[in-house]
Amino acid sequence: VGTLSGKVVLVTGASSGFGLGVAEALLARGAKVHAAARRLEPMRGLEAKGARLHAMDVTDDASVSEGVAQILAEDGRIDAVFNNAGYGAYGAIEAVAIDEVRRQFEVNLFGAGRVMQAVLPAMRAQGSGLIVNTASVVAHVPMPMLGWYAASKHALRAMSDAARLEVAPLGIRIVLIEPGAVKTGFDTVALDALDKTAHPAEYHALRKAFRNAMEGFYRNAPGPEATVAAVIAAMESEAPPRRYRTTADARWLPRVRALIGERLFDRLMMRVLK
Ligand SMILES: NC(=O)c1ccc[n+]([C@@H]2O[C@H](COP(=O)([O-])OP(=O)(O)OC[C@H]3O[C@@H](n4cnc5c(N)ncnc54)[C@H](OP(=O)(O)O)[C@@H]3O)[C@@H](O)[C@H]2O)c1
Numbered sequence: 001v002g003t004l005s006g007k008v009v010l011v012t013g014a015s016s017g018f019g020l021g022v023a024e025a026l027l028a029r030g031a032k033v034h035a036a037a038r039r040l041e042p043m044r045g046l047e048a049k050g051a052r053l054h055a056m057d058v059t060d061d062a063s064v065s066e067g068v069a070q071i072l073a074e075d076g077r078i079d080a081v082f083n084n085a086g087y088g089a090y091g092a093i094e095a096v097a098i099d100e101v102r103r104q105f106e107v108n109l110f111g112a113g114r115v116m117q118a119v120l121p122a123m124r125a126q127g128s129g130l131i132v133n134t135a136s137v138v139a140h141v142p143m144p145m146l147g148w149y150a151a152s153k154h155a156l157r158a159m160s161d162a163a164r165l166e167v168a169p170l171g172i173r174i175v176l177i178e179p180g181a182v183k184t185g186f187d188t189v190a191l192d193a194l195d196k197t198a199h200p201a202e203y204h205a206l207r208k209a210f211r212n213a214m215e216g217f218y219r220n221a222p223g224p225e226a227t228v229a230a231v232i233a234a235m236e237s238e239a240p241p242r243r244y245r246t247t248a249d250a251r252w253l254p255r256v257r258a259l260i261g262e263r264l265f266d267r268l269m270m271r272v273l274k
Contacts, residue, residue, distance in 0.1 A: 005030035008075040013085035015042040017184030021228035022082050034071050058085045058111030068118040080130040080235050083112045088149040088190030091197035101148050108152035127171040133160045137180040137250040145210040175234045180249030181221040209273040
């Protein structure tokens with residue numbers, strides 16, 4: 001995208017965490033920001049700084065297509081999208097109800113895909129555009145008690161990697177952001193889901209150990225600054241890399257697993273969760 005001044009950018013999940021931070025950083029650089037989330041109130045500060053707000057639920061076809069149509073009607077183009085809305089439906093594979101699993105995929109995978117399908121026609125017509133999708137380190141590394149969330153991010157990674165090859169010849173770039181644990185609103189939502197999901201007694205010890213480990217990770221986790229900076233760097237770059245691993249754990253966990261092998265990694269993981 002190059003210099004961001006005057007560029008038209010859609011940010012989903014702009015009411016909290018990475019999305020809110022990226023929207024603020026874009027406004028500071030003079031971009032025309034379209035901030036989207038289900039809740040409008042937490043985005044009033046962005047509006048005061050010049051953002052256009054969209055009440056958008058990424059699980060709803062009409063909500064997404066109307067939002068994108070409004071952007072095109074107002075600004076005539078979309079230069080970049082931070083495709084970021086998402087949450088963690090934590091719990092054991094056996095315990096998370098299939099309806100909740102569907103909702104997980106509806107937001108994290110189909111929601112991101114729905115936004116891509118809505119903006120790609122305009123980007124094709126322009127012959128340019130950038131889409132930054134938000135995966136996670138758990139798209140590479142397995143962990144118990146967050147398997148359905150990890151599955152949604154694995155799927156998002158696969159879908160993004162395929163789309164990247166399809167649209168590159170059209171002048172459109174797709175980039176993946178892969179953070180590890182970062183202090184945003186994410187851990188509260190994910191651990192709440194874990195607590196509210198009824199588990200058979202056989203899982204109680206693992207659930208408790210996992211919860212303690214997560215609380216520890218998040219207590220020591222960095223804030224969203226490095227991840228926000230990576231999204232901005234991708235948007236300012238003429239030739240961004242395929243993926244940005246934005247935290248130390250996102251860089252070392254996949255490397256350690258590749259180095260020591262799955263067997264030993266699984267044992268270490270379960271020792272941490274004893
Ligand atoms: N923080 C981490 O540790 C971490 C690590 C790796 C990846 N990620 C990913 O980073 C992304 C952003 O998360 P975050 O850490 O910034 O968490 P967050 O502070 O909880 O923000 C999540 C955002 O997603 C929006 N959202 C959720 N469901 C939505 C829906 N159905 N339609 C539209 N918007 C929806 C929320 O807005 P409303 O509720 O107002 O709609 C909120 O703005 C997510 O995809 C998450 O999976 C986070």
